[in-house]
Amino acid sequence: MRWGIAGYGWVARDYMAPAIRASGGTVAAIADPSPTSRMQADAAGIAAFDSVEAMLNAGACDLLYVATPNDAHLAPVRAAAAAGVPVLCEKPIAATLDQAEAMAEAVSGGALYGTAFDQRHHPAHRAMAEAIAGGEIGRPVAVRIVYACWVDPAWSPNGAAHDNWRADPARAGGGAVIDLALHGLDLSERLLGEPLADLSITLQRRIHAYPVDDGGMLTGRSASGVLFQSHVAYNCAEVLPRRRLEVLGERGLLIATDTMGQTAGGTLARRCATTGHDAPIAFDGETSPFTAQAAAFMAAARGEAHDFSMARDLALMRLFDRAYRDARSCL
Ligand SMILES: NC(=O)c1ccc[n+]([C@@H]2O[C@H](COP(=O)([O-])OP(=O)(O)OC[C@H]3O[C@@H](n4cnc5c(N)ncnc54)[C@H](O)[C@@H]3O)[C@@H](O)[C@H]2O)c1
Known part of the structure; x- marks a missing residue:
């Protein structure tokens, strides 16, 4: 195609x-x-x-x-x-x-x-969704995400001069939170197989001298009562741990490290709630979320079953927008 x-x-x-x-x-x-x-x-x-x-x-x-x-x-x-x-x-x-x-x-x-929302296509996240749906951690209790990076006023993806529209509230619609948090919000809905029902956001403008938020903490709850928590940031040095996703259930904890992001790979394990031991969960470590997403979209365009949905994405955007506007009014 x-x-x-x-x-x-x-x-x-x-x-x-x-x-x-x-x-x-x-x-x-x-x-x-x-x-x-x-x-x-x-x-x-x-x-x-x-x-x-x-x-x-x-x-x-x-x-x-x-x-x-x-x-x-x-x-x-x-x-x-x-x-x-x-x-x-x-x-x-x-x-x-x-x-x-x-x-x-x-x-x-x-x-x-x-x-x-490429993160929903990452092979590790698809494996997590299957583990949850298969009852491997029992009833889910909470989704916890850290997704952070460093974006200063002069940020450029490759060191060359770059138009940093991310620091412009009109062009970006906000700062770190609108850029990074929606990945985790969408992913959470995918992992749990249900929408989020409540969301609130606390913002900071702490390190960088630009007019948008450089960090935020999100808390929420899914339709059936699973808690959601996410810390996203533009003010986290990139050598520090900054890409972590956990799903806590009554019988175990799923832990994904370095899977949030554009690249293939990372690690995924299930920690048993009885023994405390970790068991790795296998997934395709070669396929990036972007590649899996491109394949899924081509399949959808050929008429195959898919889960792209404007109605779902718009509902999430409405929930997000309400919380983000409240948070900005307190910044
Ligand atoms: N899914 C992810 O992991 C991920 C990662 C990075 C960026 N993004 C998203 O991708 C988008 C682009 O981000 P980026 O970092 O590549 O930005 P960028 O600034 O590097 O690239 C944007 C490009 O769009 C061009 N452009 C501007 N106005 C245009 C128009 N009207 N018509 C056609 N082209 C136009 C610019 O000239 C530029 O080449 C944003 O929405 C961003 O949120 C997603």
Whole structure:
């Protein structure tokens, strides 16, 4: 299948394009207003357009992946839906709830839409979901996540000059919390097989001199009463432990380390609540969450069963937006 990419920046170039190829697709075209991005595409043998409309009008792709800054997700999704092209859009759905609602309206005519919550596709997280559904830890009690990194005002993914829109509240929709926490919120719903019902957030702007939050603590509860807790941050040095996911159940604890993120691998174990001993849980350590996600989206576009759902993602965005607005008013 021929993919088009709107926004050929860091995540598209370094993670999604290789994942598309690894899952059997082709990166046929990109659309990006930046001449530098278009030159990089050209050098990789990819057709480069300066607008999404031009790329779609040329019939250059069967699927669209949107990886523009958060406030620029809506227009390409609208254009793809109007052209009848299935669209996978990066998280968060958008920078604001209003934009997310407009996006839901745009795809309500039946166009296939997925939010790129890649973490739900990580093989370790799929294995965790199976272990929970199979009763291996008994009734789940709590999901606990640490997902943190270092993003200072001059942050760049590769050391080269970079437009750090992540520190701009209008373009990003917030700071560390809108960027990082939705991964864990979506993943929690996937692991538990049920939506979150309550959420509250406490923010900090502690280390970095920019107008968005650089850390946050989230607490919540699922529909059936499982607790959710997550610490996300832009102010955690990257040599420190910063990617950890645990699910506590009445009969054991599932522990995943270094699985949250864009790359393959990490570790997964079940600690027995009777003996305290760890037993590793096997998973495919070679396939990245991006590769598994690209494969899942292509299967969905071919008409196979899938669990991409705008209705679910919008419900989560509404829950998140309410808590985030409350938290920002106290910052
Ligand atoms: N799932 C993940 O793990 C993950 C990781 C990183 C980023 N992301 C998401 O991906 C998106 C992009 O992040 P990034 O770090 O790659 O940003 P980036 O700044 O590196 O790249 C964004 C690209 O979009 C281009 N662009 C801007 N406006 C555009 C428009 N209207 N049409 C087409 N292209 C446009 C820019 O020129 C740039 O090349 C964000 O939504 C971010 O939240 C997700």
